[in-house]
Amino acid sequence: MTRLAHVGVVAIGRNEGERLRRCLESVRHLADQVVYVDSGSTDHSVSMARKLGVECIELDLSIPFTAARARNAGWRRLLELAPEIRWVQFVDGDCEVVTGWLEQAQEFLAAHPKAAAVCGQRRERHPERSVYNQLCHLEWAKPPGLLKSFGGDVMLRREALEQVGGYRDDLIAGEEPELSVRIRSQGWELHALPAEMTLHDAAMTRFRQWWLRIVRSGYAYAAGRHLHGGPPERHCVRETWRTWVWALGPPAMAAALWPWMSIWALLVLGVYPLQVLRLYLRLPGPPRDRRLQATFHTLGRFPELVGHLQFWRDQMLGRRARLIEYK
Structure with a gap:
């Protein structure tokens, strides 16, 4: 399997178990370098990632965890290991990257010099298992074209990422739209493609899970x-x-x-x-x-x-x- 030149992947997670295995297996033979950032897992996530040959970062437990902090640690380590990286694919540990996506995303960014970010379609793996999974499945659909903001799964141009300094470490939610605002303010474009990008596993089966997820969205809106x-x-x-x-x-x-x-x-x-x-x-x-x-x-x-x-x-x-x- 041919590796993609100048493409790196940053996966983040906490106690994702087999979901993380699927995530890393979907990219580890394709990218120049893959970095997994763990936010205090108590399962076998870190040891499993290392057995797969993936570079691992375990965040300092004394500093509050955020997805933004994990992503920043990941892309900075990625560039230390592979300074030639030009494109960084971020993916959440509960997602599997669809075959062919990395190639399409890299080709799009290479052909569109004003594009800082490109994302495809995220789909829910098991929408039939609960109404809450189905709601996620419906939520993920993005019309192709120019975007105002992207989500957790996205390929970013290294130049744009470095220009704005990455994510805000202190945001517990809404860090992706906030980064999108700062990237667009520098004259960059964000794009969505109709192509499949990732399969997500929400694993939501209880009303309380849905409620907490929307509480987090409300917090993100207020912070934004x-x-x-x-x-x-x-x-x-x-x-x-x-x-x-x-x-x-x-x-x-x-x-x-x-x-x-x-x-x-x-x-x-x-x-x-x-x-x-x-x-x-x-x-x-x-x-x-x-x-x-x-x-x-x-x-x-x-x-x-x-x-x-x-x-x-x-x-x-x-x-x-x-x-x-x-x-």
């Missing part, structure tokens, strides 16, 4: 607005307003009306099923998928609000954020 919410970017402004309006607006109105007009208070809360209907009518796809997305998008405003409140609590107390994990 705090950092880049001003013009011209106005990063995450729409998302944060949407959360506050839908999570607090109707309940506040209902509470205010209840002592005098309880019937009207109940009618106000009827805006939620109407919102589900509105989203159902607007979303594409088969009816089951539309019902699922419309229901959980509406419900998701509440855990998003929890994430917002956690972010502002951390800001007011001046304390370092702690990871919000759903696995």
Whole structure:
């Protein structure tokens, strides 16, 4: 199997087990160099990666873990080991890189000098196992073309990555969109291709897992607005307003009306099923998928609000954020 010249891979993970094995097996014979960064696994992840011949970094336990910190440690070590690397593929340890993706991504970046990043389509490995996996599967779809932001699986041009200094180590969520903002501010472009990129294994089977994942998204929106919410970017402004309006607006109105007009208070809360209907009518796809997305998008405003409140609590107390994990 021919290795791709000037392509390196950074995989990050924590207690991913066999998912990590699939991840590393999918890239270790293709890239010039592969680096795995471990954030305090208690399973056999590190020893398994080393047996596969992959360079491993175990992050210092005394410093709070973040995916951003792990990715930064990974790409910097990658360039120490292989200074000739021009393209860096980042992949989460619960994802398997699809055959042919690295070649397509490298060719695209080589042919488009203004492109700093390219990603393809991430698919869920087992969407049929739970409604939460199915929601992830629907969420991953990206229309091909120019992007405002990319996710955890992406190939980045080394020059752009070094120009902006990489990810923000202190962000516990939303580090990829935040990096996207800074890269675009330097005149670079971000692109999505229709090609398959990775298979993801969310392994979400419980409502609590879904709830915590959306709490993390809410935290990311609040942090993103705090950092880049001003013009011209106005990063995450729409998302944060949407959360506050839908999570607090109707309940506040209902509470205010209840002592005098309880019937009207109940009618106000009827805006939620109407919102589900509105989203159902607007979303594409088969009816089951539309019902699922419309229901959980509406419900998701509440855990998003929890994430917002956690972010502002951390800001007011001046304390370092702690990871919000759903696995």
